[in-house]
Amino acid sequence: MAILVxxxxxxxFHFMILRGVQQAAAINRxxxxxxxxxxxxxxxxxxxxxxxxxxxxxFYGGDLEGGIFEQVRATMLxxxxxxxxxxxxxx
Numbered sequence: 885m886a887i888l889v890x891x892x893x894x895x896x897f898h899f900m901i902l903r904g905v906q907q908a909a910a911i912n913r914x915x916x917x918x919x920x921x922x923x924x925x926x927x928x929x930x931x932x933x934x935x936x937x938x939x940x941x942x943f944y945g946g947d948l949e950g951g952i953f954e955q956v957r958a959t960m961l962x963x964x965x966x967x968x969x970x971x972x973x974x975x
């Protein structure tokens with residue numbers, strides 16, 4: 885069903901472009917607004933629902949050694965290893 889609806893949407897948009905660029909631009913503007921609205925709604929909900937004390941509780945790593953930048957560096961090295969196979973340089 886999803887493939888049929890998506891295919892129909894693509895073909896409808898294609899035929900609207902054939903009818904005229906101005907009509908396609910208006911529809912494209914509507915679609916762009918429709919994409920932004922859920923993001924804005926999510927940000928507003930998160931602004932009211934976020935519990936800052938939970939976020940701050942372990943922001944600096946709790947029992948981990950080093951500061952926030954060392955933690956980020958270590959995370960980036962692990963990510964690079966997982967996706968690219970690059971090992972941590974020996975020191």
